[in-house]
Amino acid sequence: MSTSWPLWEVFVRGKRGLNHVHVGSLHAPDAEMALRNARDVYTRRNEGVSIWVVKADDITASSPDEKDPFFSPSGDKVYRHPTFYSIPEDVPHL
Amino acid sequence: MSFDNAYESLLGHEDSHWAFGTGFSESLVGVDREIPSTVDAEALAIYCLMLGDDALIMSQRLAEWCSRAPEIEEDIALANIALDLLGQARLLLSRAGDVLGKDEDELAFLRDERGFRNVHLAEIDCGPGPGGDFGTTIARLLVFSTWRLALFSRLRGSADPVLAAVAEKGLKELAYHRDHAAQWAVRLGGGTEESHRRMQAGLDRVWPFVSELFLSHDVESRLGGVAVPAAELKSEVDGVLEAVFSAAGLTRPADAPTPLVAGMAGRDGVHTESMGYLLAEMQHLHRSLPGATW
Amino acid sequence: MADELELAFERTVQAEARIEPRDWMPDGYRKTLIRQIAQHAHSEIIGMQPEGNWISRAPSLRRKAILLAKVQDEAGHGLYLYSATETLGADRADLTDKLIEGRQKYSSIFNYPTLTFADVGVIGWLVDGAAICNQVPLCRTSYGPYARAMIRVCKEESFHQRQGYELLMTMMRGTQAQRDMVQDSVNRWWWPSLMMFGPPDSESSNTEQSMAWRIKRNTNDELRQKFVDMTVPQAEKLGVTLPDPLLKWNEERGHHDFGQPDWDEFWQVVKGNGVCNEQRLAHRRKAHEDGAWVREAAEAYAAKQVKEGVA
Numbered sequence: 001m002s003t004s005w006p007l008w009e010v011f012v013r014g015k016r017g018l019n020h021v022h023v024g025s026l027h028a029p030d031a032e033m034a035l036r037n038a039r040d041v042y043t044r045r046n047e048g049v050s051i052w053v054v055k056a057d058d059i060t061a062s063s064p065d066e067k068d069p070f071f072s073p074s075g076d077k078v079y080r081h082p083t084f085y086s087i088p089e090d091v092p093h094l
Numbered sequence: 095m096s097f098d099n100a101y102e103s104l105l106g107h108e109d110s111h112w113a114f115g116t117g118f119s120e121s122l123v124g125v126d127r128e129i130p131s132t133v134d135a136e137a138l139a140i141y142c143l144m145l146g147d148d149a150l151i152m153s154q155r156l157a158e159w160c161s162r163a164p165e166i167e168e169d170i171a172l173a174n175i176a177l178d179l180l181g182q183a184r185l186l187l188s189r190a191g192d193v194l195g196k197d198e199d200e201l202a203f204l205r206d207e208r209g210f211r212n213v214h215l216a217e218i219d220c221g222p223g224p225g226g227d228f229g230t231t232i233a234r235l236l237v238f239s240t241w242r243l244a245l246f247s248r249l250r251g252s253a254d255p256v257l258a259a260v261a262e263k264g265l266k267e268l269a270y271h272r273d274h275a276a277q278w279a280v281r282l283g284g285g286t287e288e289s290h291r292r293m294q295a296g297l298d299r300v301w302p303f304v305s306e307l308f309l310s311h312d313v314e315s316r317l318g319g320v321a322v323p324a325a326e327l328k329s330e331v332d333g334v335l336e337a338v339f340s341a342a343g344l345t346r347p348a349d350a351p352t353p354l355v356a357g358m359a360g361r362d363g364v365h366t367e368s369m370g371y372l373l374a375e376m377q378h379l380h381r382s383l384p385g386a387t388w
Numbered sequence: 389m390a391d392e393l394e395l396a397f398e399r400t401v402q403a404e405a406r407i408e409p410r411d412w413m414p415d416g417y418r419k420t421l422i423r424q425i426a427q428h429a430h431s432e433i434i435g436m437q438p439e440g441n442w443i444s445r446a447p448s449l450r451r452k453a454i455l456l457a458k459v460q461d462e463a464g465h466g467l468y469l470y471s472a473t474e475t476l477g478a479d480r481a482d483l484t485d486k487l488i489e490g491r492q493k494y495s496s497i498f499n500y501p502t503l504t505f506a507d508v509g510v511i512g513w514l515v516d517g518a519a520i521c522n523q524v525p526l527c528r529t530s531y532g533p534y535a536r537a538m539i540r541v542c543k544e545e546s547f548h549q550r551q552g553y554e555l556l557m558t559m560m561r562g563t564q565a566q567r568d569m570v571q572d573s574v575n576r577w578w579w580p581s582l583m584m585f586g587p588p589d590s591e592s593s594n595t596e597q598s599m600a601w602r603i604k605r606n607t608n609d610e611l612r613q614k615f616v617d618m619t620v621p622q623a624e625k626l627g628v629t630l631p632d633p634l635l636k637w638n639e640e641r642g643h644h645d646f647g648q649p650d651w652d653e654f655w656q657v658v659k660g661n662g663v664c665n666e667q668r669l670a671h672r673r674k675a676h677e678d679g680a681w682v683r684e685a686a687e688a689y690a691a692k693q694v695k696e697g698v699a
Contacts, residue, residue, distance in 0.1 A: 167467070228679065378445060383566065
């Protein structure tokens with residue numbers, strides 16, 4: 001009974017001079033919403049990031065050699081970054 | 095680069111790589127916090143509480159959606175908006191605190207209901223509680239963000255450098271919130287019969303709280319060049335909403351006068367009954383352990 | 389032909405290279421992966437609830453922002469992981485149905501209640517700590533999309549753990565009431581955290597094949613030992629007592645000896661008899677059902693746009 005929004009593949013160019021790279025996928029009802037969701041999910045609204053979304057169904061693929069690099073979340077919120085939390089040097093393994 | 099090396103560089107000892115954030119504490123770096131001598135400090139504090147409380151209470155309501163949104167992507171979007179507003183609230187309460195000699199937490203957790211100065215629109219339950227649904231939430235967000243964006247775009251020119259900086263930072267956020275709400279309003283308005291009905295019902299539910307947004311307050315008139323008179327915002331807000339309603343096939347409900355109590359509304363600390371419950375939940379832990387540090 | 393494919397698959401796995409979505413793979417491998425990744429995704433989504441329980445009551449605005457961002461991260465983790473299952477031909481809507489109908493599991497830890505704000509810190513420290521022990525090896529799991537999702541998940545989990553530990557340190561430096569709250573929370577979460585690694589190897593049915601396929605990289609007991617060894621010095625530094633009288637350093641083994649969790653309780657919670665099992669599923673089911681009209685509306689709107697040639 002669940003309706004299912006189509007799957008979109010997301011490509012992000014982190015900064016000028018770089019190619020767009022595949023960062024993952026998401027569901028959205030249409031391209032406009034897919035773009036917005038991609039911005040929320042994969043860039044955490046980092047400004048200056050260019051995003052492409054492509055319907056997964058529209059991709060024609062040959063055999064696999066896909067290596068999509070991890071994508072780093074934006075630096076917008078410091079509490080997303082481990083060094084925001086001051087932990088004494090001598091606490092092991094943290 | 096081999097995969098395992100990529101992993102190493104991620105989880106290895108390159109934490110510094112991740113510490114470039116520009117979060118709350120740094121976001122107003124370089125802004126002069128001195129209260130300009132021409133500014134009525136007491137009025138400034140009250141005005142910052144007004145705008146800060148709007149954001150804090152709206153954020154508290156939006157965060158109620160966390161783990162309850164129609165889809166995971168929307169859960170993330172609503173949480174982002176709530177986080178943005180919480181960030182704005184912290185900056186504004188801290189500014190009020192500069193005058194009042196209190197920190198953001200004292201202001202958020204130790205004021206009683208009569209001390210809160212947010213508009214009623216921010217505090218009412220628009221879902222996921224019994225007071226509404228996703229359509230109601232979108233209706234509120236559309237009105238709230240359209241209004242606040244209009245306000246902040248004028249506030250950029252404020253004679254208080256902190257208010258001006260907060261507005262500058264908040265503009266991009268609010269533009270995004272407004273866009274998000276408008277996108278949904280159009281989809282719900284033009285989606286199915288049910289969604290159209292719910293979206294219109296949501297709009298009808300929040301509309302009685304709209305006229306309060308444009309009530310001018312005595313504090314604004316004490317802050318010429320610092321504050322934005324609320325009445326000034328009406329035509330811009332009306333225009334934007336009209337465009338969205340038309341694209342979404344929604345009917346603008348009839349305007350209703352703001353219900354007042356002894357001539358007072360949210361800006362004077364007179365709220366709807368839902369506010370007490372909201373504050374009870376938000377404040378109880380902080381208040382139940384006096385002297386605790388978090 | 390099939391043999392050749394199978395051989396190529398085996399060779400790829402043995403060589404520690406990654407299997408990618410369009411590669412041939414044994415049916416069992418695909419099914420095992422979908423089940424494991426889906427369970428993991430469900431755990432992230434259900435895991436939003438116990439901590440989400442404290443967002444509205446967080447005792448400072450900073451803690452509220454941190455907690456909301458963390459729960460939001462968990463939604464993101466669920467999303468990446470569901471995406472990984474979709475590269476294997478699964479469908480998120482179908483997996484969601486399986487979750488809310490109780491046909492697929494999620495981590496039992498989330499069937500325990502969060503009773504105080506210290507639980508937010510202890511979940512970060514112990515539960516996320518245990519999750520990291522489980523998940524870091526998965527960054528090298530044989531299936532590429534899963535491994536890549538895990539890298540991002542682990543990165544974020546690592547600062548969730550720091551957040552949790554930092555909250556606990558702050559509370560331990562606070563009032564006596566706060567210190568008592570932390571100790572009480574540790575007492576309640578320690579054993580369930582140890583259960584997160586699954587039953588003892590002697591009783592675990594899935595381990596062997598999954599190890600051979602490099603889906604799983606370490607046994608339950610190995611990971612549990614690693615977690616205990618990691619956590620003991622952190623507990624000392626924090627000034628809390630781990631509630632296990634048998635816990636002590638074994639010079640000979642170079643590891644800590646420790647007691648066994650109550651495995652009867654574990655199986656009861658797995659079977660659905662934990663404090664929060666019903667509540668967690670009902671919450672998820674309600675969100676899903678309440679959102680149906682929104683999902684349908686967006687779909688209908690998109691279809692209309694296509695019909696009108698707008699999009």
